Amino acid sequence: MKVLPFTIPKYKRDSIQLQEDKGTLFYELLHQHEEFQISLILKGSGTLIVGDTISSFKENDIIVLGENLPHVFKSDLKKSENSHMISIFFTKNTFGESFFNTEELKPLTSFFNKTENGFIISKNTEKPGRIFKQLYKASKLDRFVLFFQLLKELNKSTHKSLSSFVSLKKYSDNEGRRMSAVFEYTINNFQNEITLERISQQAAMTKNAFCKYFKKRTNKTYITFLNELRIEEACKLLQGNNEITIAEIAEMTGFQNISNFNRTFKQLIEKTPKEYKNQFN
Secondary structure, eight states: OOOEEOOOOOOTTOSSEEEEEEESSOOOSOEEOSSEEEEEEEEOOEEEEETTEEEEEOTTOEEEEOTTOOEEEEEOTTTOSOEEEEEEEEOTTTTOTTGGGSGGGGGGHHHHHHHTSOEEEOSSOHHHHHHHHHHHHSOHHHHHHHHHHHHHHHHHSOOEESOSOOOSSOOOHHHHHHHHHHHHHHHHHTTSOOOHHHHHHHTTSOHHHHHHHHHHHHSSOHHHHHHHHHHHHHHHHHHHOSSSOHHHHHHHTTOSSHHHHHHHHHHHHSSOHHHHHHHTO
16 A cells, blocks of 8 residues: 555546545545545445544545545445445635635635544535535536535534644655555554564564654554554444454454453543443444
């Protein structure tokens, strides 16, 4: 996996770029592009990496990403054999250099501020989702009108930030290869013990150099990042299967003992695993 300076295909006369991703997997390379991205998940679920943070996505989620924000959608083939997503891409200069600075559009300032770290809307998505689908099928004039209706709805919707810390500079190819190797190895092996020596090898660095490098790029230690991924996966299991015990979930997500799992879960989710599980039962 490599962080790529991804180019969104543009059509000469279209100011708003639309894209449909449909298949077994979404584009699964860690990448960044200058366009803002708004995506509606129509089918599929999986892991979402944005900036420094691991989250998850599922059907009907609406995901908004800022310009040059590194991200990757990692589809979960165990839960769904197909993935389907529609997306809108645009820049602040799409309609002219100063268009979004006009007095009438000042209320959207908060929307653009939120995109810097990316955000997800996973509740009450019916209305913005309906506008999104209408926009995708509309004539170009209606598409323009619906686009701003969508921005208005997204701006006032209850959202969750996707990243806590984002470096302002773009990834170089070398940095991209390193971070991608670290992310991919972590996603594929979090169920097992991952030592700092082993993960630093994936980045082709010494342990001390890797720890400093990762902390500088993400504002958190690698162990914190690893634990966040493990707890994110544990939350999915706690939501969806009553037959698996909490102790089994701890083991399945890479924790060496139940006490460490409970302590880390409470620290990150602010609830015990049992309290969290009871919410869904």
